[in-house]
Amino acid sequence: MMEGILAGLSSLGEGAQYLLTQGGPNLIMIGVAMIMFYLAIRKGVEPLLLLPIAFGCLLVNLPLSEVSHAGGILKTLYDFGISNELFPLLIFVGIGAMTDFSPLLASPRLLLFGAAGQAGIFLALLLALALGFSKSEAVSIAMIGACDGPTVIYVANLFAGRGQISTTMVGALAVAAYSYMALVPVIQPPLMRLLTTRREREIKMTSPKGKVSHTALMAFPVVVVILTGIVAPMGLPLMGMIMLGNFMKVSGVVQRLTGAAENEITNIATLFLGLAIGGTMIGPQFLTKGTLLIFALGLVAIVTDTIAGVLLGKLWCWLSGGKVNPLVGAAGISAYPIAARLVQSEGQRWNKHNFLLMHAMAANTGGQIGSAMAAAIMLSVLKGLGIL
Amino acid sequence: MNETALFGITLLIAGLGGTLLVLSLMAVVIYLLTIIFPSKKSHDRETPL
Numbered sequence: 001m002m003e004g005i006l007a008g009l010s011s012l013g014e015g016a017q018y019l020l021t022q023g024g025p026n027l028i029m030i031g032v033a034m035i036m037f038y039l040a041i042r043k044g045v046e047p048l049l050l051l052p053i054a055f056g057c058l059l060v061n062l063p064l065s066e067v068s069h070a071g072g073i074l075k076t077l078y079d080f081g082i083s084n085e086l087f088p089l090l091i092f093v094g095i096g097a098m099t100d101f102s103p104l105l106a107s108p109r110l111l112l113f114g115a116a117g118q119a120g121i122f123l124a125l126l127l128a129l130a131l132g133f134s135k136s137e138a139v140s141i142a143m144i145g146a147c148d149g150p151t152v153i154y155v156a157n158l159f160a161g162r163g164q165i166s167t168t169m170v171g172a173l174a175v176a177a178y179s180y181m182a183l184v185p186v187i188q189p190p191l192m193r194l195l196t197t198r199r200e201r202e203i204k205m206t207s208p209k210g211k212v213s214h215t216a217l218m219a220f221p222v223v224v225v226i227l228t229g230i231v232a233p234m235g236l237p238l239m240g241m242i243m244l245g246n247f248m249k250v251s252g253v254v255q256r257l258t259g260a261a262e263n264e265i266t267n268i269a270t271l272f273l274g275l276a277i278g279g280t281m282i283g284p285q286f287l288t289k290g291t292l293l294i295f296a297l298g299l300v301a302i303v304t305d306t307i308a309g310v311l312l313g314k315l316w317c318w319l320s321g322g323k324v325n326p327l328v329g330a331a332g333i334s335a336y337p338i339a340a341r342l343v344q345s346e347g348q349r350w351n352k353h354n355f356l357l358m359h360a361m362a363a364n365t366g367g368q369i370g371s372a373m374a375a376a377i378m379l380s381v382l383k384g385l386g387i388l
Numbered sequence: 389m390n391e392t393a394l395f396g397i398t399l400l401i402a403g404l405g406g407t408l409l410v411l412s413l414m415a416v417v418i419y420l421l422t423i424i425f426p427s428k429k430s431h432d433r434e435t436p437l
Contacts, residue, residue, distance in 0.1 A: 108418035115411040122400045129396045139399070215425035223417055231410055370411055377406040381399060 015063035025283030026061040032281070033058040039182075046182040048267075049149065049274045053175060056278020067279060074279030077272050078167070085157050087273040088150035089241045094266030095150070095368070096221070096245025097258050099336065103362040104369075105216055106208035110328070110359060112312065114366025117332030118374040119308035120145030120301030128297055133290075135387055136164035139378060141294055144177045145301030146371035147184070148334035152177040153273070154238060155375055158388065171280030172291045176298040184335045185342055187299075188306050192346055195310045196326050200317060201350040203325040205359050214250070221247040224369065228376055234383050235376015242372060305333050309363075325356055331363040334371035340364035 019027060036054035040047040060068045067074045081087035104111060125142035133141060136159040143155045156173045159165040180187070193201075221243035228239040248258045280286075313329025327347055331339040343360035382388045 105418055105422055108415040108422070111411050111415040111418065112408075115408045118407055119404070122404050125399060125403075126396045129392050135392070135395055138396075211427040212422060213425045213427040216421045216427075219421050219425060220418065223421065224414065227410070227414060227417065232406075366411070369414070370407065373410055373414075374403065374407045377410065378399065378403045381402045381406065385395070385398065 018063040023063055023283075025287045026063065027283075028287060029057055029061040029281055029283040033061070033278075046178050048270055049178050050182070052271050052274025053178070053278040053281075056275040057281040058278075060279045060281060061283050068282065074276055077276040078279060081269070081272055082153070082157060082170070082276045083161055085154050085237065087269045087276070088154045088157075089237055090265055090269035091150045091273065092238060092241035092372075093245040093261045094263075094269070095336075096242035096247075097249045097261040099242070099246055099365055099368060100361070101220055101246060101365050102212045102217060103208065103358045104365045105212040105220060107359060107362045110362040111366040111369065113309055113329050113332030113363035114368070114370030115332070115374075116308040116312040116329060117305045117334070117363075117367045118146060118370050120147075120304035121374055121378075123304045124297045124301035127300060128293075131293060131297075133293075134164070136162075137169065139382065139387075140165055140169065140173055141297050142301065143375060143378075144173065144180065144294075144298035145305055146334055146375060147177075147181055147302060147305060148368070148371045149174060149177045149181060151238060151334070151371055151375050153277070155379065158379070162388075166285070167280050168282065168285040169290070169294070171277050172286060172294050174277045175281070176295050179295075180298050180302045181335045181338075184302070184333070184338055187302055188330050188339065188342055189346055191303065191306045192310060192327055192330050192343075195307065196314065198350060200314065200326050201347065202354070203317065203322060204351065204354050205323065205325050205328070205356060207355075208358055208362070217250045218247070221250070228373065232373065232376035232380040234379035234388070235372060238372045238375055239369075242368070302333075306330050309333065325354070325359070328356055328359045328363050331360040332367045332370065333364075334367045336364050336368050337361065339367065 033054045036050050039045040040050035056074055059065060060074060066072050069075060121142045124145050125138050128138035128141045140156040140159055143152045153174050156165060156170045160167050160170050225240055225243045229236050245261050248254045309329035309332040310326050313324060313326030316324040317326050325347060327343050331343045333339050340357060340360035344357040347354040347356040379388060
């Protein structure tokens with residue numbers, strides 16, 4: 001009997017034994033989870049997503065954990081909503097329901113900033129290919145330049161579902177994408193100041209002309225969906241879900257559904273997505289040179305997005321005879337509404353009477369559409385090339 | 389030119405060019421929408437459907 005008790009008790013020490021003998025990578029990832037907890041709780045860095053990701057990371061790295069094995073909770077969540085792109089698409093419905101496109105409709109030309117804000121995707125793509133990543137991996141990494149977490153996860157999973165990239169890489173991409181989205185207030189202002197003169201930053205822009213009709217606001221999502229379906233059908237799920245959420249909002253007749261999309265659906269999808277993504281961060285597979293390169297290329301992509309936007313703003317400023325503040329170009333990324341608010345605060349820092357918010361919001365919503373459209377076009381081109 | 393470089397350049401031209409082209413087209417469509425549906429009381433619904 002004594003032998004049985006000792007044998008039973010010895011199994012309680014297996015976890016500690018594993019950690020001490022071969023659990024180095026897991027211990028490091030537990031440390032990473034603690035850093036993410038700190039950033040989310042103390043620093044307020046994307047807490048809605050970082051906290052569940054960190055907890056998933058903690059759970060999956062505890063010794064002999066089976067949560068990411070077949071039948072485990074995190075594996076079940078991954079199969080249920082990540083491997084088929086369900087969770088990112090549900091989040092897109094919420095994003096659409098939370099976005100106000102009226103500043104963009106009042107100044108449609110500012111949509112072009114949304115194109116410039118995707119330039120980083122293409123530089124990161126070329127660099128990733130040069131560094132030896134496969135075509136599918138390079139495209140997935142490049143999408144960090146969309147500065148849009150759900151888009152990155154959506155594209156990466158299309159490849160992961162076909163066995164073209166590993167699920168661990170999806171986790172690394174998601175963490176990199178959300179980290180850089182959270183770091184936009186740190187990354188962008190120095191670049192904005194570096195690339196513009198004080199005189200340019202002080203430029204006051206006139207308010208957008210007139211109001212946008214309710215009919216135009218309702219027609220907008222429908223037209224965008226039809227256009228996307230015609231030119232880039234591979235991206236229709238992305239754009240379709242954003243525009244569904246927005247159409248529900250502007251129609252004004254399904255307030256309960258809009259409220260659910262903005263709150264319950266987005267919240268539940270975000271929790272499950274975060275946990276499932278955290279569950280892919282298994283130490284021995286996650287801690288590789290590839291992960292470090294993903295983070296480095298992601299940073300290059302976000303920096304390039306900002307530079308391209310501000311440079312387009314400077315060109316526009318020159319062409320318009322000094323009527324466009326180049327800072328607005330920095331808002332052409334998908335991080336909404338933080339990029340627009342940054343432009344507003346940066347503009348006011350140099351000229352207290354400057355109100356760039358509406359222009360920046362237009363560029364920022366243009367960035368949202370631009371990122372989904374860039375992903376849609378990339379996927380359609382890849383299908384044409386036989387990669388997808 | 390090797391296959392990887394060709395792939396990168398193809399995606400750069402088709403992807404960036406395509407994004408610019410489609411967003412420019414979309415800007416024109418939005419502009420037309422605001423002309424077709426101007427902000428006037430007669431065109432605007434004040435109450436939900």
